[in-house]
Amino acid sequence: xxxxxxxxxxxxxxxxxxxxxxxxxxxxxxxxxxxxxxxxxxxxxxxxxxxxxxxxxxxxxxxxxxxxxxxxxxxxxxxxxxxxxxxxxxxxxxxxxxxxxxxxxxxxxxxxxxxxxxxxxxxxxxxxxxxxxxxxxxxxxxxxxxxxxxxxxxxxxxxxxxxxxxxxxxxxxxxxxxxxxxxx
Numbered sequence: 001x002x003x004x005x006x007x008x009x010x011x012x013x014x015x016x017x018x019x020x021x022x023x024x025x026x027x028x029x030x031x032x033x034x035x036x037x038x039x040x041x042x043x044x045x046x047x048x049x050x051x052x053x054x055x056x057x058x059x060x061x062x063x064x065x066x067x068x069x070x071x072x073x074x075x076x077x078x079x080x081x082x083x084x085x086x087x088x089x090x091x092x093x094x095x096x097x098x099x100x101x102x103x104x105x106x107x108x109x110x111x112x113x114x115x116x117x118x119x120x121x122x123x124x125x126x127x128x129x130x131x132x133x134x135x136x137x138x139x140x141x142x143x144x145x146x147x148x149x150x151x152x153x154x155x156x157x158x159x160x161x162x163x164x165x166x167x168x169x170x171x172x173x174x175x176x177x178x179x180x181x182x183x184x
Contacts, residue, residue, distance in 0.1 A: 065102075067111045074102065074120055075139040080162055081132035082150035091166045099124045113142060129153070 065073070076089045077098070092098070103121040106114055120135045136150040154162065 064109055065105060067113070070102065070105065070111065070117065071113065071139055071142060073098075074117060075136065075143065078120075078132055078136040078139065078150075080159060080166075081129045081154060082136045083152050083154050083158065084136075084148045084150045086148040088148055091162075091169065093163065093166055094124060096125075116142075 072089060073092060076092045077094045079087045079089070079091065080094050099121055103118070103125060106118050106121070111117060116135075116138055120131075120139075123129070123131060123135075130153075132153055133150045137145075140149060
């Protein structure tokens with residue numbers, strides 16, 4: 001009886017894992033189709049989201065990002081500057097090369113919310129983060145946010161703590177080149 005239960009459990013586990021893997025493959029196939037269409041429209045000037053020359057595993061150096069990926073990247077970067085009760089997503093520090101790479105995408109491709117992205121990245125390029133709360137919340141609302149609305153800018157000490165925690169969590173994963181615009 002015990003062997004039968006173990007066999008049934010293992011079979012169920014394999015079936016559920018298989019469905020999960022098929023779901024992931026289906027989602028990736030959609031992204032591949034979109035990337036392929038973009039390549040065709042842009043005369044192979046685009047390598048795609050996953051390409052050589054990545055600044056890190058999230059921000060390509062040149063190339064193209066789907067709008068949702070671009071928006072989330074900027075949103076996650078804004079977490080370095082704002083206080084919110086909840087912050088979801090990956091930590092991505094605001095670094096000069098990332099900001100410039102994202103901004104360059106706006107010059108090369110069309111996005112529905114391009115004006116907002118351009119406004120945010122233009123200010124960041126100048127080291128201006130005074131509107132970070134407003135910008136974070138605009139991105140958060142586009143993504144249908146219901147938890148994690150920014151309430152204020154972080155203090156200098158809070159931001160330093162955020163950066164230290166980031167570096168401790170990601171010491172070997174991300175680039176160490178960073179421009180701390182707020183501490184110049």
